[in-house]
Amino acid sequence: MIHFVLLINRQGKVRLTKWYSPYTQKERTKVIRELSGMVLNRAPKLCNFVEWRGYKVVYKRYASLYFCICIDQDDNELEILEIIHHFVGILDQYFGSVCELDLIFNFHKAYYILDEILIAGELLESSKKTVSRLIDSQDSLVETAQQEASVISNVIAQITE
Template identity: 75%
Template sequence: MIHFVLLISRQGKVRLTKWYTPYPQKQRSKVIKEISALVLTRGPKLCNFVDWQGYRVVYKRYASLYFCMCIDPADNELETLQIIHHYVEILDRYFGNVCELDLIFNFHKAYFILDEILIAGELQESNKKAVLRLVTTQDALVEAAKEEASSLSNIIAQATK
């Protein structure tokens, strides 16, 4: 089971967090600080698995971001690396060569994609095309709702004249 997902920039700024195990807010901040210090100080040629407080942190650096997942020690680290890569590939296809700014300005899309891939810390969808189809459908629904809201506000504005 994945306990949490962290996306951390090389400067140590958190870009995305998703918690599948409940942690109090104070402990979340402490965990983020510890994981950031642990991952950011490791050399590029070292293993992508780190033992941490009875768990295992699996991470992978893509461009300026570290994608980190905390798993149970008995879980498969290579499968977790595949899940990270799967997530990055879907982000790449959706944003067209995803970068840190895409995640900053479209964090809701990054969360939505992550929620389509993982549920309760377990892999839900491994088909990239299915996830992208769901995301584009969601985008179409949002655009339709915006257009409807815009037309309603125009009707209300004309009615109040």
């Protein structure tokens, strides 16, 4: 089971977190501090798996971001690396070569994409086509709602004049 997902940059700033196990805010802060220090200080030639507090942390660096996932000891690390790669692939497809700024300014989309891939710490959807189709339909719903809100605002503005 996946316990949490962290995206941190090279300076240790958190760009995205998703918690699937209960942690208090104090524990979350401590976990982020410990893991960011541990992962960022590792040499690039070392493996992408770290044992930590009776769990395994699987991480992968893409550009300036580290994608970290905490799993149970008996889970398959290679499967988690594939999940990370799958998530990054969908982010790349959606944003067109995803970068840190995309995640900063469109964090809600990144969370939505992650929620389409993982649910309750388990892989939900492994098909990029399906996830892309779901994201596109969500985007069209948001666009329709924004257009309707704009029309309503114009009608209200005309009535109040």
